[in-house]
Amino acid sequence: xxxxxxxxxxxxxxxxxxxxxxxxxxxxxxxxxxxxxxxxxxxxxxxxxxxxxxxxxxxxxxxxxxxxxxxxxxxxxxxxxxxxxxxxxxxxxxxxxxxxxxxxxxxxxxxxxxxxxxxxxxxxxxxxxxxxxxxxxxxxxxxxxxxxxxxxxxxxxxxxxxxxxxxxxxxxxxxxxxxxxxxxxxxxxxxxxxxxxxxxxxxxxxxxxxxxxxxxxxxxxxxxxxxxxxxxxxxxxxxxxxxxxxxxxxxxxxxxxxxxxxxxxxxxxxxxxxxxxxxxxxxxxxxxxxxxxxxxxxxxxxxxxxxxxxxxxxxxxxxxxxxxxxxxxxxxxxxxxxxxxxxxxxxxxxxxxxxxxxxxxxxxxxxxxxxxxxxxxxxxxxxxxxxxxxxxxxxxxxxxxxxxxxx
Amino acid sequence: xxxxxxxxxxxxxxxxxxxxxxxxxxxxxxxxxxxxxxxxxxxxxxxxxxxxxxxxxxxxxxxxxxxxxxxxxxxxxxxxxxxxxxxxxxxxxxxxxxxxxxxxxxxxxxxxxxxxxxxxxxxxxxxxxxxxxxxxxxxxxxxxxxxxxxxxxxxxxxxxxxxxxxxxxxxxxxxxxxxxxxxxxxxxxxxxxxxxxxxxxxxxxxxxxxxxxxxxxxxxxxxxxxxxxxxxxxxxxxxxxxxxxxxxxxxxxxxxxxxxxxxxxxxxxxxxxxxxxxxxxxxxxxxxxxxxxxxxxxxxxxxxxxxxxxxxxxxxxxxxxxxxxxxxxxxxxxxxxxxxxxxxxxxxxxxxxxxxxxxxxxxxxxxxxx
Ligand SMILES: Cc1ncc(C[n+]2csc(CCOP(=O)(O)OP(=O)(O)O)c2C)c(N)n1
Ligand SMILES: [Mg+2]
Numbered sequence: 093x094x095x096x097x098x099x100x101x102x103x104x105x106x107x108x109x110x111x112x113x114x115x116x117x118x119x120x121x122x123x124x125x126x127x128x129x130x131x132x133x134x135x136x137x138x139x140x141x142x143x144x145x146x147x148x149x150x151x152x153x154x155x156x157x158x159x160x161x162x163x164x165x166x167x168x169x170x171x172x173x174x175x176x177x178x179x180x181x182x183x184x185x186x187x188x189x190x191x192x193x194x195x196x197x198x199x200x201x202x203x204x205x206x207x208x209x210x211x212x213x214x215x216x217x218x219x220x221x222x223x224x225x226x227x228x229x230x231x232x233x234x235x236x237x238x239x240x241x242x243x244x245x246x247x248x249x250x251x252x253x254x255x256x257x258x259x260x261x262x263x264x265x266x267x268x269x270x271x272x273x274x275x276x277x278x279x280x281x282x283x284x285x286x287x288x289x290x291x292x293x294x295x296x297x298x299x300x301x302x303x304x305x306x307x308x309x310x311x312x313x314x315x316x317x318x319x320x321x322x323x324x325x326x327x328x329x330x331x332x333x334x335x336x337x338x339x340x341x342x343x344x345x346x347x348x349x350x351x352x353x354x355x356x357x358x359x360x361x362x363x364x365x366x367x368x369x370x371x372x373x374x375x376x377x378x379x380x381x382x383x384x385x386x387x388x389x390x391x392x393x394x395x396x397x398x399x400x401x402x403x404x405x406x407x408x409x410x411x412x413x414x415x416x417x418x419x420x421x422x423x424x425x426x427x428x429x430x431x432x433x434x435x436x437x438x439x440x441x442x443x444x445x446x447x448x449x450x451x452x453x454x455x456x457x458x459x460x461x462x463x464x465x466x467x468x469x470x471x472x473x474x475x476x477x478x479x480x481x482x483x484x485x486x487x488x489x490x491x492x493x494x495x496x497x498x499x
Numbered sequence: 500x501x502x503x504x505x506x507x508x509x510x511x512x513x514x515x516x517x518x519x520x521x522x523x524x525x526x527x528x529x530x531x532x533x534x535x536x537x538x539x540x541x542x543x544x545x546x547x548x549x550x551x552x553x554x555x556x557x558x559x560x561x562x563x564x565x566x567x568x569x570x571x572x573x574x575x576x577x578x579x580x581x582x583x584x585x586x587x588x589x590x591x592x593x594x595x596x597x598x599x600x601x602x603x604x605x606x607x608x609x610x611x612x613x614x615x616x617x618x619x620x621x622x623x624x625x626x627x628x629x630x631x632x633x634x635x636x637x638x639x640x641x642x643x644x645x646x647x648x649x650x651x652x653x654x655x656x657x658x659x660x661x662x663x664x665x666x667x668x669x670x671x672x673x674x675x676x677x678x679x680x681x682x683x684x685x686x687x688x689x690x691x692x693x694x695x696x697x698x699x700x701x702x703x704x705x706x707x708x709x710x711x712x713x714x715x716x717x718x719x720x721x722x723x724x725x726x727x728x729x730x731x732x733x734x735x736x737x738x739x740x741x742x743x744x745x746x747x748x749x750x751x752x753x754x755x756x757x758x759x760x761x762x763x764x765x766x767x768x769x770x771x772x773x774x775x776x777x778x779x780x781x782x783x784x785x786x787x788x789x790x791x792x793x794x795x796x797x798x799x800x801x802x803x804x805x806x807x808x809x810x811x812x813x814x815x816x817x818x819x820x821x822x823x824x825x826x827x828x829x830x831x832x833x834x835x836x837x838x839x840x841x842x843x844x845x846x847x848x849x850x851x852x853x854x855x856x857x858x859x860x861x862x863x864x865x866x867x868x869x
Contacts, residue, residue: 254637270629280602310595472636473675475698478784
């Protein structure tokens with residue numbers, strides 16, 4: 093009897109299965125059944141990035157949007173687009189407020205997603221309530237858009253503890269810094285859900301440079317072999333700190349890496365929130381319906397330095413940055429929605445007010461001096477502190493009380 | 500964290516109720532009453548099977564652990580009994596195995612995972628150090644990771660390179676990991692059950708040269724002991740034991756070195772010297788109380804470990820005992836450890852491994868003449 097890699101029903105008494113040829117069966121059957129195309133055409137990205145609204149805010153003709161068999165995308169509903177636009181504006185405000193708070197010394201560091209807000213918002217909005225998301229350090233806006241309190245989200249960067257929110261309560265992984273290690277956690281969450289027969293989808297995020305890491309490979313392969321509902325979402329913002337993508341990979345695109353794992357890949361304009369919602373939305377739907385994992389690569393740009401501690405002028409030209417200003421995700425959406433009569437001055441003002449309220453919340457929350465408790469050092473290492481930790485806790489308490497007494 | 504409400508049949512959709520009943524029956528018939536002579540391998544295997552029966556969220560996975568039962572056969576029969584959803588092979592990727600276990604534990608499971616050999620756990624080091632060890636602390640205890648990482652470790656089996664490392668010090672040095680290592684057949688069962696019960700991650704270091712060691716063990720009594728402990732919330736976790744009482748000096752050993760220390764104590768007894776042997780059992784948390792009580796009584800100590808001595812668990816034990824027992828010591832604490840060299844080729848390993856003679860030489864050095 094073979095071990096069923098995808099944990100589907102090969103019972104105790106199932107007949108011998110021939111070895112091999114099992115990896116792509118799910119995806120292959122899917123492609124042939126649903127789209128009437130070959131497995132290769134299903135797995136390979138469309139011949140161009142999926143873009144629905146161009147940088148000027150004009151809706152592309154249907155034939156240019158991604159109309160290849162297996163790569164057709166429906167325009168998301170108006171309500172979804174308005175919701176996304178609101179989140180975009182809030183996200184931009186959050187990025188700029190946080191950068192300001194770093195400059196004022198209220199936060200230790202902030203990796204801004206300025207310019208990448210469409211990716212952040214779409215990643216959060218494409219999921220259902222019971223779904224999980226595994227973000228990186230750069231994905232604070234996505235974390236907030238999933239409903240985590242903005243001030244709790246920023247705890248990591250404020251520096252009073254590592255994670256400010258409960259990942260299991262929100263189904264949002266702790267923002268992860270060791271590159272791509274979180275992708276395997278996403279795989280594990282999906283695997284556990286699948287074993288219990290739940291229809292949870294997990295969105296696993298990483299950057300372009302991170303795709304060179306070993307855990308990227310291990311996570312994609314595990315997800316594919318176990319046929320798990322994970323959508324891998326790569327924000328290709330062109331740089332890994334100072335190193336451009338050309339130094340990370342010579343693959344035709346990062347989305348093309350999918351085919352090597354037997355999963356489908358797609359490229360999308362990462363500054364077009366309409367296309368992102370369409371592509372990620374369909375990926376989540378397919379994964380939930382049992383397609384196995386998918387890989388989506390979004391082309392975007394990190395408009396600011398890697399973090400406030402970085403100096404981007406050392407490795408890239410201002411002219412390059414200027415080109416991307418013209419492709420701003422907010423402006424494009426604002427134009428599109430206004431032209432379609434979905435957004436007027438009142439609507440815009442209401443959204444700006446919401447964004448300002450979040451900024452105020454951040455300023456007030458991070459302006460406060462939160463008291464830290466030195467005993468917390470020992471409290472959470474294990475479920476119950478070891479005798480050694482109790483000794484060390486007592487030593488620190490004594491040291492502090494003697495310092496207090498001497499004051 | 501553990502969804503104890505789900506039954507084994509619910510999680511394991513491909514095992515029919517009849518199969519589950521048959522499995523339970525088979526397990527029951529294996530419970531021949533009274534003491535039996537079994538190997539440590541069997542004790543470990545039984546511990547996993549019992550834990551899987553008791554809790555459907557306990558899953559076993561790793562490389563070749565499925566139909567093969569692991570290269571050391573420690574997971575033998577688990578796939579057959581519990582189905583491929585509960586004991587399964589993964590692709591060859593140790594970081595993947597540990598990283599996936601982290602996610603599974605975040606989502607209600609209790610993974611018991613096998614690293615095929617000590618040195619092949621190194622690709623998983625980042626996941627172990629950056630996530631397994633730290634998740635509970637980073638999230639102020641909201642995320643518990645009840646993961647057991649089983650590592651067949653240490654030498655003495657004539658293994659070629661990369662198959663005989665004593666890697667326990669790397670893990671013991673990492674805050675947030677418990678590190679257990681059984682030396683007896685009964686502890687193989689007892690400690691693995693406790694590791695699986697632990698809400699904190701445990702590095703479970705299995706001395707591979709003791710896999711085939713045998714002892715007369717009453718599994719039913721061990722099961723009863725576990726049941727009573729579970730009910731009362733007690734356990735043997737974090738406790739060292741006196742493996743052989745003595746009065747003149749203390750030999751402190753763990754895992755594969757315990758039988759060697761016992762052999763040395765037996766040889767010393769013939770020469771009229773009474774050595775007490777402490778089996779550390781749990782490296783983290785460390786039982787200062789039991790170890791120091793013995794040293795205060797005897798006034799002399801030798802620490803024995805296969806791992807390189809430099810910056811190791813053995814150095815830590817010496818430092819701790821010295822800090823706590825200085826005024827009771829009649830002589831400096833000695834160590835008998837592996838040399839500070841990469842683990843040697845099979846034909847050289849007997850020079851490297853702490854042996855009875857080297858231990859007795861160290862004991863002779865403990866300034867008896869005054
Ligand atoms: C394993 C690991 N190596 C190195 C780093 C340091 N580091 C932090 S971010 C980063 C660049 C990552 O680039 P990319 O994946 O493209 O994501 P981006 O920062 O552009 O969003 C590096 C090298 C790290 N966090 N983890
Ligand atoms: Mg990047």
